[in-house]
Amino acid sequence: MDIELEKKQTLRREEAAQQLRDIADELASGNEINMEQNGLQFTVKVPDEVTMKVEVEIEDDEREFEIKLSW
Template sequence: MELMELKEKTTLSREEAAKRLHAIADELASNNDVVVERQDLRFVAHVPDQVHLKVEFEIEDDGTELEIELTW
């Protein structure tokens, strides 16, 4: 299978970031696919009933990072 990858970094308000996370969570809860659309690209991934969740939280002198990763 060909590698397909989308990486995106952007600056958002805290409320906008929460809105995006809610949208992803709603897709996970409501069906078996996650759809990501950016400009003319559309990524669709089937999500099985069981996923692996990894949460990392780091506090350093130059900033704080919260990383949430789902794999299956």
């Protein structure tokens, strides 16, 4: 079974930073990440080692900074 969730929001920079801290705290304190969407909660188990990819993309009128964890 394949499941893909995408959550896209417009936030103030400080709010985005807080969400990243919350995710980091979940990673540091246990082996799972929780995500809620449309009233449903999903829990993803995370192993002790992950691959982390950081990507910066600069185009004429748009900037993108992407962090991806995979295992």
